[in-house]
Amino acid sequence: MSTVPSSPIGLHRVLAPAGVLPQAADRLDPQSPPRSDEVLIAVDKLNLDAASYRQLHTAHNGDGAAIRDAVVGIVAERGKMHNPVTGSGGMLIGTVEAVGPDSPLDLNVGDRVATLVSLTLTPLTITDGLADWDGLSEQVPCSGRATLFARSIAARLPDDEPDDLSLAVFDVCGAPALTARVVDRFRDRVGRAPTVAVLGGAGKSGSLSLAAAVERKAERTVAVVRDDTEASLLKHEKLVDNVVIADATDAVATAEAVATVIPGGADLTVVCVDVPGCEHGAILATAEGGTVIFFSMATSFPTAALGAEGLAADVEMIVGNGYTPGHAGYAMSLLKTVPAIRSMFQARMTAD
């Protein structure tokens, strides 16, 4: 391992174009030995971002071998798993293989960890051609190596939970943490608890966001889901006050569905549907003076900005930041204290 210190945000790994941050780079250098403040991870598994996997699945007509070849090709070309169409990545799981003496990440050789920074900025090599993956799931068995910078985030995997379950929770742990913060700030500012609607409330980030809103004592919670199957699941789990069915890309239908249980719209609307075109429905479903948090990577910035303006909607719109301090621990605490979350996540694990 080199004793040369390096950029805490990984500038020394950028091959092209010069001068940009690793996430904006076309190509990273995943091969050079770790610097004195870096950590080397032996990769076991990748967890692809939902929007990225969906795009690959559609582009290759669901052909698993073609999807696998596409992922191998992207990583070989870019030195990271950064889907060039969606701009999104995912996360990984592995074992710490080497820790530079100047690393601030408090990791030890042999620790089993998940990275909580995106694959779009994580230098990565694949050494097995993803031979153990059928291409038909977001969870990708993988042999390879990844590098963490000084200012990366990695969480140790709990001994008492299956890896897949922890990974699934960590993957979306920014959503409940930010939802909780916005609920708290609304109460501090307005003097009452907000009503909360979650579009895509039956999914991973959606169910955790609902659990966070309940934990922070939201005035009322409503899940917007796409069909009876999801509605029945949520009603059975009793995670939420109300469940309504609407296509989140149908703005008028979404707003009308939310209004049936929260007249005038929600004080906080959380968008967890990973398909394009949910911006207008979220805006129309939100009360004047309310807030929308967009967690979907399929969100279009100009569509959101111009949509609110065009609807003369006085709503604050927040870009869902995947990082809020304490996010991993908060999400794991919801898994451990909210039976519906464990049940819904375990059902997904089985389905995968």
Place this chain on the structure above:
Amino acid sequence: MSTVPSSPIGLHRVLAPAGVLPQAADRLDPQSPPRSDEVLIAVDKLNLDAASYRQLHTAHNGDGAAIRDAVVGIVAERGKMHNPVTGSGGMLIGTVEAVGPDSPLDLNVGDRVATLVSLTLTPLTITDGLADWDGLSEQVPCSGRATLFARSIAARLPDDEPDDLSLAVFDVCGAPALTARVVDRFRDRVGRAPTVAVLGGAGKSGSLSLAAAVERKAERTVAVVRDDTEASLLKHEKLVDNVVIADATDAVATAEAVATVIPGGADLTVVCVDVPGCEHGAILATAEGGTVIFFSMATSFPTAALGAEGLAADVEMIVGNGYTPGHAGYAMSLLKTVPAIRSMFQARMTAD
């Protein structure tokens, strides 16, 4: 004029695809007579969104006739001036020609108005082929007709200001209003006034955002500009506490420039640079626990979301909503009370 009422948000004008809001539509119907709650405007002038004009200018190598043909072609095809590449539009100025009896907009026939909703959702026909426009400026003399829905926003043009000046102020009036609100909320939440950095502080939305931060008594204001010319202008006008020079697309340089005057970064960073790639610089320039407002339509949602996560940056990121109640009046009050704003806007008018 028809006596049939209609959708307040213009759903009845959407030709394709079915069921979407006007802003998301590929094509609108600009020809049908106004409904009972609509307003018909005789158009005098279009003001193209800066990102849209820049894209057209680049795509056509600065050839004015080709740029003009492109705009005429977009409006003929889409029934609105909605740049298909940037997703952005602009605004227009004109005279009220007909007011439906059910319109809530409080307009009268003969009023000179500017629309404050985007051209991306305003039904528009052009009747003169833009013959009076040389294609070389964002301000487009135009004969045509536009329709306002019940839930549109239009501002009467002041009698005591030139139209071009009012239009230029209205075009970006969402920025100072939202900046002022975020400054106020920071003070309420944290108990002190925030420091404020504005990327692109010499431009229209940037200078008005700085003026708003000063008016709301920000702790310190710093403008980040691209060159000595802009820096000299801002220093001469004394609008701001500090001026620093950096390329906003160079994340590291931008953060370092802001840190020279606000160690640790700004509590609020406002992005008013209409070019892609400013997300990371804005995030790095912002203090932990701070806020970024993105007003540029060139902002990429996934780049912002993944960038903050990848940098482990605890910043709140806000999509700049063009509508905040009272925005037009607030921006005009800054024009009238801050000599630097009038001076800088008038200089731009002359330059155009």
